Amino acid sequence: MSSEEEKGLTSRADEFLQMFKKGAEFTQELMKENERLRYRILQLEGELQGNDITVAMAEENRLLAARIEELEQEKEEILRRIRQIETENNDFATRYVEIEEENNNLANLYIASYQLHSTLDFREVLQIITEIIINLIGAEEFAVMLLDEKTGFLGAVAAEGIALEELQKVRLGEGLIGTIASTGENFFAEDPEGYVRDLLSPMVCIPLKIKDHVIGVIVIYKLLLQKRSFAPVDFELFTLLAGHAATAIFSAKIYADSERRLSTMQGFINLLTR
Amino acid sequence: MADKRILIVEDSPTMRQLIAYSLKRLSGVSIVEAGDGVEALKKMATETVDLILTDINMPIMDGLKLVSLVRGDARLRNIPIAIITTEGAAEDRERALALGANDYIVKPIQSGRVLAVARELLGIS
């Protein structure tokens, strides 16, 4: 082999060796890269899993928030309904009290008129008027005065808490009582609690009327201790007394008159037919 | 259950009718009436009574006398009694309760109050 040839062979061996070295280095680099990538994959896989949980939780949160919102609305609706029912209940309670009162008033009025027309006996009628004024209206001192058409004077025929003799006769048109009897208008003292008893100037004066014809008056001087003022039912009772007590008194008087005449006539007949 | 019997002792027929009317809303209740204390005792001699509602001011025998006689009678002493009266003073109320009345109602009455007292003393709803 010539030196020339020998030289060429060495350089080619070198060249080959260089190439082989580079190949080895490259392989090593590849292996390192491979390892780095594996690690990265593992890392990314882990991250990915974490991301899934976060996404799932966010979704869950969104659903829960929507549900809470829904429940809040339902709660508002229920509260609104409760308030509505409470208002309705209050209305019913008020209405119940009103109906109870109305029932009570009607019972008073019905029984008062029923009793007033239950008899034709003059004394009994006066007794019933007295009972109504004591028990239903709640007066302690009062009187019933009737007009004597012949004399034009009003005189007491029944009294409670006052002696009959204490009550003077009153001329029609004179003083408070006489004026009420001629005008036919009800009279109520402005302040029943501050009223001071005066037999000529009562706390209440109610004319007893048949249509516009006054036949007498009811005068009240004192109410029961527990009776401070008049209730709406009292005014209705006064109105009822004004009319029904008057007709009951009038009917009883006519009846008594006709009974008397009948017995007088019967007496004559008996005398004549004896 | 047998009817509960309520005795109304009151001299005013108007009041007797009004009290009876107030009690009409109680079912299974019958009413016995007396015009004074003596008549009430006579009624109770022959009839069983579950509740007495009595006025105070009555002729012959008043309501307070009736309360003390009922409370002193071995057979009648446990019957509940409510007073219904025009007497509105505190001392009248105290005297009646001291004698053994269970409740005290002043006139003019409210039918709802009479009804409530009767229900309570009869132990019915």
Ligand SMILES: [Mg+2]
């Ligand atoms: Mg009485």
